[in-house]
Amino acid sequence: AQSVTQPDIHITVSEGASLELRCNYSYGATPYLFWYVQSPGQGLQLLLKYFSGDTLVQGIKGFEAEFKRSQSSFNLRKPSVHWSDAAEYFCAVGGGKDAGNNRKLIWGLGTSLAVNP
């Protein structure tokens, strides 16, 4: 079955500390992978995406993610967290080059990040 697992429902880190949010997927074809961030009461903003090529992708706001096919993972990282990074983070997986496949994106349940001053 196709699925996305974000094992950590909630994470708290101190400002300035490093961050890693985990994402594991199960997908029958070559996956297209995404990380989105959602601030309270807001829509989702794309942080980064992986379609092909270099398995380490850079995104906005200083985030990066690494695609590891052997581990079926696409973990999100940031070396130094800012208080403004507190939000909900969603990992999603889809397939195919046609953006119409966006309707078939499979979403994780999200990880809520809190940042201590």
Place this chain on the structure above:
Amino acid sequence: DTGVSQDPRHKITKRGQNVTFRCDPISEHNRLYWYRQTLGQGPEFLTYFQNEAQLEKSRLLSDRFSAERPKGSFSTLEIQRTEQGDSAMYLCASSLEGESPLHFGNGTRLTVT
């Protein structure tokens, strides 16, 4: 780039009433999607347009739900005879064709009392 715009931001309605939401996508995007999101969940796909054609509807979309995109630009989502279970955040997103990610609006939060 004005982004995806949704109106209203919040809607409180009584059970049994009809509600309509509007979405204005990024102007050059020909694809438009509606999603629903409840607390603690990721977005659930509802329906999708390419230009003015509604190409797919999720089984989640009951007969009380209807969406239109009459001129291939803005879209409306109407819920008739609302029920308490319809309370959720309704998200609109748009994209180009090809390898194009979704761009989301800020959503409309619906509360049915």
